[in-house]
Amino acid sequence: MGDVVSTLRRVPGFRSYWSAATVSSFGSAVSAVAVPVLVVTVLHASPFEVGLVNAAQFLPYALFGLIVGAYVDRVQRKPLLIWASVGRGACLGTIPVLWLTGVLNLWATAAALFVFGILSVVGFAATQSLLPRIVPRNLLLAANARVDQSDAAAQTAGPALGGVLVSIVTAPVAIAIDAVSYIVDALLIARVPVNEQMPARRVGSRLRGEIADGLRWTYGHPTLAPLAMSTHLWFLANAAALTVFATLALRTLALPAAVYGAIIAVSGVAMLLGATAAPRLGVRFGAGRTIIAARAAYPVAWAAVTLATLGVGVAAPPATVVVLFVAFAVHGAAAGCENANEMSLRQSVTPDALLGRMNGTMRSANRTLAAAGAVGGGALMTVAGDGFALLAVTLVFAGAVLVATCSPLRTNAFQ
Template sequence: MQDAPPSHGAPSFSRFWTAATLSSFGTAVTTVAMPVLVVTTLEASAFEVGVVNAAQFLPYAALGLVAGVYADRWRRQRILVWSSVGRAITLGAIPVLWALDALQVWPLVGLLLLFGSFSVFAFAATQSLLPRIVPRERLVVANARLDQSDAAAQTLGPALGGGLVGLLGAPVAIAVDAVSYLLDALLNAGLRVTEPPVDASTPRNLRREIGEGLRFTYRHRTLAPLALSTHVWFLANGAGFTALSLVALREMALSSLVFGLLVTVAGSTGLVGASIAPSLGRRIGAGPAIVRSRAVYPVAWLLVALAPTVSTAAGVALLTVALGLHGLAGGLENANDMGLWRRSVNRTSAAVGALLGGTAVAFLGASPALLGVAVVFTVAVAVAGLSPLREVRQVL
């Protein structure tokens, strides 16, 4: 049995919350800076853009299944601090290589693989550490504050990132994110938190635990279609956002600021969707809410496919509506937590999707590739909508 969380949680949570907020805003800046760096600064091919995007997801596939186990065997605070230091170093290497005129696509892929590996362990440690920082009765409030900060970062951060990229260039903007992780590490190193003794001697049968989770999910009448639909969704999403960066930054030649504002639209409508999701779930049930929300994605990506075929002004308007719909749908359905190892499967799907998206743009062109993305999103809707999920009031 774990010890009770320490009573001095408020000051430590303030540090933890500040650290999370800083890194969230840094991440939002990189959300815009990274595509600009790859597509515009490095002039990567469509396939290389897909590889770079896939590299950001692959560590979840390789390490997601074991990160939770080792987070239970090591000190969570130490994991969190050193993961942030590792992310700061890997991101900080990008502007250094650029200044030395040595930054190329494949070294960047290696750095992103390292960055993602640190992120997997940081996520696992965060999930385990928060209940040690605040008392159990304050966990809901603490999680709400973290969610609010993250939503604010997703809403304001991309516009800030677009402005920074325009003023300083993409590599320097990424350096801002690196600094945010250093500050994150410093703040979390000063947390006053008592962790239970680490028992590394207790054997863990990872294969058995994963097998139990797989059997429970994929034999369940409602969780199975939800999981499969989500895997297909991540495949389409990985392909879609790879193609989107190529369309917006290369074919339509939009500025980094405009691109950042488009990403901001998705964050803003996502916040709106998240705020009304609970009432929608209560009114029509969780299953129907998920199915109806997912039905919005094919429409959104059809609009994205049309964007490069019209004038620039009309294309920007279509992208604005499309990303607004995408963010709204995501906010409406995102209350469902699939668990850490299932996130690993989802990130694997996203990595495959990113590779397929880049390859499709290279061989078919942007609009046909995006039409294919809309079709795959439709498959995700069909998997969920033709299953018992469409009738359930509450998803487990």
Template structure:
């Protein structure tokens, strides 16, 4: 374990998470109320930041395995800060439109491809593998705390200064993130082997570990399907809450914050739940809860209970995410060799975000074509498919006796 490195890494992640939580409120308000975007435009802009994952995601994993990961974290955080800072500047200059916002989010996403691959791959160098679930739980606690307090701050900033200016807070958070990660003390001697395999061979090796592994393969596919539903629900949530139900930015921020509170609770419970049930049953149970969550929203839409049900549903969604995330990420990191972490993380995230592009766009299109309830029921069905994939796989057998230190074979 790199002494003192994880707390600094944790602090950097926490600060950028708070900034991202502010943007989580500001961006939908910017799109729906400031730019008056259509449902289709909202879906396309939401999808824009995920487009680079389809183009660069697989390659990013290879290079993150070749490069030192700390410098990648620093450069990508500064790049994201630059892209976000241009949003309020363009708005002040009168040049911000849905299409220009989409272009900036594509740039933001390009830096994020490399940044997330590096951040998920460096953690096993900072803590022992037996501590990965706990370390991921701490990161999730910070993230969910940010989702709780950040939207309230974001809602206040949007109300006082407007959505474009609020996004500048997120840009500043990435600058601080870069500064903290620049000071990480971690041994990252990368191989300089002259006989390094070619790019295609390295990509193939990452794919093989991701999809041929008995338990990781089905988990990866299930997660891809989950991202289709989750990204569609993100588009649907902002349009239903702000337009159909007419929630104010402040109430919308409270809605998101409610999910953050339960997410923080879930992240706090995650290590204990994982030890009690094992990673397999924990992941399967959480994925089932997502389907239940959106079924509640679908069944109450158009009734007087719609707004309270939306708050309850987002709270359950947050609880499921808090419990699942650290157990799933710890499971991947524990089973994957360090030399493959960049490629495996890059492969998964590339496909996940590519699917998210489709889901974000489909959410807006389906709302236009089949309405609120039909779209919501479709989201429920896709979440159910994601649950079934892992429930019927060998992952269900990875119970409380699972040992994170035991060697794994693909």
């Protein structure tokens, strides 16, 4: 594995690509704190309005994911990624500018975040499809693991950094810092040496047909199809789980905000460790088996949360809190182990000409189901209580494991 890492470092352009991803991840982690603070404390939004602003960022994935995926396969990906990053920086930059001029309101913020969301759909499809043009396919697992390590580090330290920045320089200025991070991202990607030819298009091909080709590839492939369905279920369950847990921890169990934040931070640390181990696990056991084993950890973790919090009210006993820390550590480690293997498997089995459509299809469905999971988890908790909601979440996680296990994934390995 040491030889693989050493070889990866010598790949022209990978360091710039990885640095760009790292800067972007930390900037996004800052905004993840700054945007809610801006909406709630500066713009004084109601809970319903907070929901609308959040939806503005994710609605583009449902509306434009398939279309964007097809366009990514029609054009050179590096220039597309550069301009998507510049555009995202500009969108975020309008928020502090409007705030400084005294005209910022909720709807202007939602509009800026909606356009930001559209450009994020473009950016994510382009960046996931560009990596296989930079890195040889036998090094994709190690490359994706490096990117995941940066993302995990950002999720661990970024929120704390965001909180400090918001406290010192206010939320709008913290968002401005994220805007600058996207410009830095674009400059770093511009330094990546990659020889991209304009993709050949079939005579008379239409966008609808190209989208259909991407759907057929993703959901007709013997390995990708069950992986996609299992991942969709995971996003549904994960969004519901985190929604239910936030209310359970902060309201039902009345955990201090510091304890709640520490539980989430433990998940980030464990994710970093899992991402570090991901290449070794993928090479030794195979990508498919690693993904299945990691996904089997989620229902175990959430079953533990369900049992530990059953009937517990305010002033949760120390044993319950310990279980929550352990469960989130298991959850984070599993995410770190599987993500690089999943992304590398998807990139390895998909022809370059279909990468944009495959990535756009997967991300569109994943984000749409995540939004549904967040709403559904909150609604189920309201109607049936937190215990039933957590049980439902555990069963959906188990369903994701079952779909992956009963498929060719269990025999898939990197050659």
